[in-house]
Amino acid sequence: MFTGPIDTLLIFSLLAPIIYWIGVKVNFRKLIDYWATLGFIIASYFMYILYEAIKSGKIMIVTVANGLLPISSIFEIDALGIFMGGLFVFIGLLTSIYSMRYMERDSGLTEYYILLMLMVAGMVGVVFAGDFFTFFIFWEIMCITSYVLVAFRKAQWEPVEAGFKYLIMSASGSVMVLFAMSMLYGMTGTLNFAYLGSIISTMPINYWSILALAFMIIGFGIKASVVPMHSWLPDAHPAAPSSISAMLSGVVIKAGAYALIRTLMIIFIPGAYNWQFILAILAVLTMTVGNIMALLQTDLKRLLAFSSIAQMGYVIFGLSLATYYGLTGSIFHVMNHAIMKSLLFLCAGAFLYAVESRDLNQLAGIGRKMKATGIMFIVGSLALAGIPPLNGFQSEWMILLAGIEKGALQSVWYLLSAIMLLNILFSVAYYLRLIQILMLKKPTRISNRAKEAPLTMLIPMGVLAVLCIVIGVYPGPFVNFSSSAAEAVVDASQYISAIVK
């Protein structure tokens, strides 16, 4: 009904309690873990089929609920949607493999996997949606499941507090999006992206559309942790179980970035609304604040969370250029950051699993005891620092290049690009500090106890670390995929003409 991947995840999560019950009966409690992993594998397979179907630049339209076109609920799947959806399911799969051992000390695993699968289903729905109504339903599925997952370890005060803060901030963001949607509906009588795009771009700019645009940017900006709407993130991401932190930092904030890309490029087209400069200022602010705050942290996961904010700044900066190269870099960076940051959170989780600590002073030298995890951690942090030949570098230089190209037209963009470069340089300092503390220092009493992480945790980390290197050394096909995704939004007419005849 909702296309293969979403259906699979929904069905698997609905059946999960029964599987759990069977697992208890046959005395094999791990059954539920395998069930979730199986669900993600099948969802990935369906995602691949969808990819094959739209590979050659086609746009697939799936009607969810009947009705005449401007009103009906549909999915409109283009290259960008597949790109993002594939990424979500892939990271979800790795997370669920990782959770097999990582979550073994927790209870309530059935709920955990149901929420995880629902969250991924929600995200996939968000990127497939062809109208705001469908979009918002899946958006809320994603949001509500993520609130609960942040507060999953409800016996401790920290996750509950962080989850509550996240709930309040994110929900107000959702409300703003809802309000903007209602304004758009009032102006045009439709919620369909394509119709909105074709109507809004021909309408004269008025206060209502500007207000709707502002609400959209703020609402999605909260989810994408754009400064100054970021303050929930450094609390929520560290407090969640590490596997969920990897999902949140790796992909959930990317749903916010996706929503910004889609609405800004299709509906409020840059030619008419000129949001580029304002967004660039927000982006530069985001990366600077993220990087400076990350430098001051002593909590490993909190540091990584701030670094996510900084990295979202790069993504938003690429979007704010609104050029083909800029969006290619931006979308490519979404993928790279998802890989790198999930890798680092999973590594942090492995450290946490080994010694039950996130404090850098206690973790010092742990890499010497956990060599495999340590080396993967080095790969991930160097990649995040934008060091070639790793993947972070490849997308960062594309964003920078697009910025400098724009500088040839308006020299203020030279300055903004230079600030981004300085930020990348600045971020190297704390990644290097992380490497030095975790790998090069003498082990402390606590980190001396550490043992290497179990195999099912090492495998997802290994896959991500290898991807970091492979994308860095041989970026060609990945860049092509991202550029076709960028093409799908830069040229809005294709997306619009698939629906508006």
Place this chain on the structure above:
Amino acid sequence: MLNNNLMLYAILIPIIASPIAFFLGKKIGRVWNGILSTFALGLSTVLLLSYWNPVLSSGPITESYGIWIGLFKIDISFLMDHLSLPIVLLISGISTLAALYSITYMTHEHDQEIYFTCLLLFVAGMIGVVLASNLILFYLFWEMMLIPSYFLIAYWGSGRPRIIGFKYFMFTHAGAACLFFGILWAYALGGTFNMMQLSTALQTAPLSSLRWIMILMFIGFAVKLAIFPVHTWLPDAHAEAPTPISVLLSGVMIKCGAYAMARITLAMFPSTVITVSHALLILAVITMLWGGIMAFAQTDIKRLLAYSSISQAGYIVFGLMSLYTLGIAGGLFHILNHGIAKALLFMVAGAIIYTTGIRDINKLGGLASKMPITTVAALCGALSIAGTPPFGGFASEWMIFAGAFQAEYMLLGALAIIATIITVGYYLRMIKKVFFGTSPRSLSKVREAPIYMLIPLSILTFFTIIYGIFPLIPMEVLYPAAESIGKLFIGG
């Protein structure tokens, strides 16, 4: 007939050998690991050496391996010409010797398998920098040599390695960021990353932007080469790194900066270099004098050598920025001579530290009778750098000075010659204190360094002499390179 994949193999062999060294390292032990690394690097050297005749007879050779990033029309291609051939040979040759040298030197160190892994990657990065023919690939290798060398310094260094490593990393990375901004800016104006096409594509670009690009890139190279205001990372990093790595850092890594200056700053931005060359010459002279004077003040033998490297980097830039063929040829030749001689001197220092455990030259003395081969090697290296005939350094230094006088920089040329006197001074002081005079009683049992250290020492000593007596052998390759760069400036 030449197989047309050899350049890729020359880079790939160390890269492929590095995981082997890592995974097998614990099993096969230090000696075999070292032999494996030496063999891999030696193989690269031989592959690169096979380009000698083809380049001499038929000029530049380009090898292309298809598209790398289609969107930006970047292909994987390497270039071997008169400029890159001698420098890449210097890099791979000295790296081979350094790997051989590491076998004994690293005896008492920990985690040797990671050491050899990093060493191999480091060398692969340096070879790649010199061979790369487009700027993104160039930058990629440029940074690829930074990371392993950072770990080599921060993990096995002496003193306060983590802080020194951090300083090294941040300095060079900041330089690289400037370089990178320049590269991207050049693409924004020229529309290509290919070095060959870019210099023509940039001819129509506005001069003000070009000057910024040139300066940004120059800063990147200058940090690597340790030119005066951005040199402060070098004495720490080169002095505290494990000695075989000091050999590579001082002997060859900073030469990548010099190579890039010739290849990119001079050859791609001739119209803007002319406008700033005078300022850069002054900077070069300051670097020479500063490095020389600071070397005089050192008592730590490796720190002395490190400051001497700064001073010599000044000579190289001085030669290149004279913008006359003779000076450029001298600068390029000095890259080779200084690389060989400084690698030799660091190996000598390593041999002394290995056998005596002392780095302070005031506490050493009278080693000449106990370590005769090392002493001869030290003398040859020191005299070569000081520019004494018949050693290699003499040949290159007089060409540098001749180039400066040809360009009518009389005062600066005279100052440069004065800097040579300083060089002689601090080297003779070092030689006297270390090898002559009375030997402290604690050193009475010192013997000659082990054989794995003496082999590389002897080979390098041989080259310092050969290049002095027969300078035409390297000049045969280098002079056409200098000529083609010099041509860009005549009448400019």
